[in-house]
Amino acid sequence: MREFQLIEKIFKPLTKGCDAAQCLADDAAKISLKKNEELVISKDVMVENVHFLSDDGGFKIASKLLRVNLSDLAASGATPLYYMLGFSKTKDCDEKFLREFARGLKSVQDEFDLCLIGGDTVRSQEKFFSVTIFGKVKKWQILSRNQAKEGDLIFVSGTIGDAFIGFTKACESMKYFSQRHFFPTPRIELGKQLLAKKLSKCAIDISDGLLADLRHICHASKLDAEVFLTKIPFSIHAQKILKQVQDGGRVCSHPELVSGSKFTTLDLLSHGDDYELIFAVNPKNRKKILHLAKSLKLDLTCIGEFKKSTQKKFEVVLRNEKNQKIKIKKFGYEHF
Amino acid sequence: MREFQLIEKIFKPLTKGCDAAQCLADDAAKISLKKNEELVISKDVMVENVHFLSDDGGFKIASKLLRVNLSDLAASGATPLYYMLGFSKTKDCDEKFLREFARGLKSVQDEFDLCLIGGDTVRSQEKFFSVTIFGKVKKWQILSRNQAKEGDLIFVSGTIGDAFIGFTKACESMKYFSQRHFFPTPRIELGKQLLAKKLSKCAIDISDGLLADLRHICHASKLDAEVFLTKIPFSIHAQKILKQVQDGGRVCSHPELVSGSKFTTLDLLSHGDDYELIFAVNPKNRKKILHLAKSLKLDLTCIGEFKKSTQKKFEVVLRNEKNQKIKIKKFGYEHF
Structure with missing residues (x-):
């Protein structure tokens, strides 16, 4: 699957049409906050053979990736909003893996009510995934x-x-x-x-x-x-x-x-x-x-x-x- | 250099003590906006032998990494604020590379007035770096x-x-x-x-x-x-x-x-x-x-x-x- 197809078929449905994603048409996403809110952001990277095995399959890898990032928001007391995904495509990354990966993301999105708003796709030798996750808290109210x-x-x-x-x-x-x-x-x-x-x-x-x-x-x-x-x-x-x-x-x-x-x-x-x-x-x-x-x-x-x-x-x-x-x-x- | 030292010695000085970074002590960063502002966010990943060669050295790799991300903000018409860094440490990543990498980041930070607010460090076989960059625009005013x-x-x-x-x-x-x-x-x-x-x-x-x-x-x-x-x-x-x-x-x-x-x-x-x-x-x-x-x-x-x-x-x-x-x-x- 080429990059354009990957974004259109696999990732775009995960934006659920939310405004912040700008339809994934631009390189940038945008986020607005209410005046009494603060944005909480965390970033986690997971690497093959360090955080997961390729044999684990797309569903499990994606689920864990998002759950681990959500846990950082939990530790801040934040309500999840959005995430961005850095996706590396290795040679063995076939359509089955991609669909399972997307299914894994979707299941967590549905459970915790958040959506994809952007990211980057690259090719690499080694599988790795990077998530930046966004949540909100009331101003001055954050767990530290x-x-x-x-x-x-x-x-x-x-x-x-x-x-x-x-x-x-x-x-x-x-x-x-x-x-x-x-x-x-x-x-x-x-x-x-x-x-x-x-x-x-x-x-x-x-x-x-x-x-x-x-x-x-x-x-x-x-x-x-x-x-x-x-x-x-x-x-x-x-x-x-x-x-x-x-x-x-x-x-x-x-x-x-x-x-x-x-x-x-x-x-x-x-x-x-x-x-x-x-x-x-x-x-x-x-x-x-x-x-x-x-x-x-x-x-x-x-x-x-x-x-x-x-x-x-x-x-x-x-x-x-x-x-x-x-x-x-x-x-x-x-x-x- | 161990993870803790890497964060303390190399990355912490790049936060310039800004509030959003929370001293890199928590996994999460936090951002506040004025009521007429929107946050613009972009995420780019760079991989060894695809976007750079290891021989290029830390200074050049880091400079390009940040400049490329800033360019996404430029295309949105945004003013740069912060960035988060996903850093992979490979075996050949010695102290010289790390210091050159940090010097590269710092030179771009100084030129464009932004600071590091968080990220993640992992070990990997292949070098890759992921940046999430944050800028601001006036509400409803963004280039698309x-x-x-x-x-x-x-x-x-x-x-x-x-x-x-x-x-x-x-x-x-x-x-x-x-x-x-x-x-x-x-x-x-x-x-x-x-x-x-x-x-x-x-x-x-x-x-x-x-x-x-x-x-x-x-x-x-x-x-x-x-x-x-x-x-x-x-x-x-x-x-x-x-x-x-x-x-x-x-x-x-x-x-x-x-x-x-x-x-x-x-x-x-x-x-x-x-x-x-x-x-x-x-x-x-x-x-x-x-x-x-x-x-x-x-x-x-x-x-x-x-x-x-x-x-x-x-x-x-x-x-x-x-x-x-x-x-x-x-x-x-x-x-x-």
Whole structure:
């Protein structure tokens, strides 16, 4: 498929005729805001064999691409509006891949009510995709990493580590894990409610790993964080697998991991790809968070507390059931 | 250099402390607008061995990357504000490359008064860079491809084909051509003045080739275009080289071109990378355009006219000095 056809057939329908896209006829898109609004923008790039495998197929790759970007908006408390797509066309990029890719984008667009407004198509040897995503917040109302306060409780949404188990392919028979790996749920509504109900000013989404991303808050807010391993929410499925792993029954089979290696509970905290939110809550709002969890039908779990950083190291301290400090070798995924 | 260092040392200084960047501490940037403003956004991706060679070095690659993106804003008549950068780090990407790359970005930032507000860094096998650029226009005042009217004159800024000659490396001894190839001048001030002085509502920048990009206007505006070859502005340097080529004295030596092959005048109209503006002007404004050219110290040349498209082909007709139609084999660069 040539560039013109690709844009007309595959991408133009994804604009849903929205004004900002200018029918994809110009190189530029345009966005208007109401006077009490601010635009929130994030940009993420995904590369073959780093963030996805070509075998994953267009639908899964596109879904994850957009969901991961939406998660950045969730962490800001923003309402999704639009996105732009940088699309690289490799030689093996056939019409089937393109149609599946577009179907993946559309399914996420429909779920989160956003549309494509522009981008660029290039040819390359290696597959990569770049998304710039746009959302809106009310002026001065945005969740940031540097807004945690001493004594704030550390909350986390959903469950941790499922995406990692999906990634290891340790349990390919269980669709649950691969779903969590390929189709993370950006916590858009949670981010918006935290702002609207004034329950938090500080959040981050877990892309690099619970411990690594929590440490980002610590650095930005100049605080330490104390986390209790026993409080970290794992899904029933993950708990089961962790027990099997400990019993020697499950091993990794993902090509990027040492085949046959086992993983531990700590791996689940340091792999990332959870796309859950970590957020800071004043203890007086604890009950309101529990109400919010109920109304969103989403687990919101207190896993620890932000503390004054006496040594100015802005570190994450992880404690076991005996309140002992657990040594952390790896905090999270490192890009390079 | 690890990711954290790369961001702190190389990219953070490029934010110039602007509010929108949020110190690069969050994944998201935020932009506010005044109530009578609209945001104009464009996204361009550049890939190694397609848009640049690794040998070109960080300074040239970064300069071109940003200048090409700025040219999209120029074609909209927008004032540059910010940009986001998707940066891929390959194995051969050493500190020297990174510092040169940052120096390239900074030089363009300083010239056009914009700053970095965010982005993403990834590792990859192949070098590629993605920029999302942001500018502003007054509400409802934007240059678009679909606003040419029957009878409008076709103007073009600067000179055509210099970048192509630079690209062919046919004349490496002449710095002029490689400067035009690596350091195109986005016609920001021209775009803004065309809007401010109400001299045009329709423009495009020449990235794919004069003929191909003019055809984009024809398609969007549903008109034909008649262009006279003798009116197309070539630089004195290009005129000289064209004569030498015709005399058999110059040949291409760029690895992507057939070594030893010659180019013709038509190649200069269909290669692209000029980043000059083509714009439509009502004949009554012809004199005002000449005044504008004087005040901007920039050649603005009328090369033809938009005509009613009787056959609805929306085509570009190129005529020679005898008013004969010249057959065009290739209109412009095709991405794939």
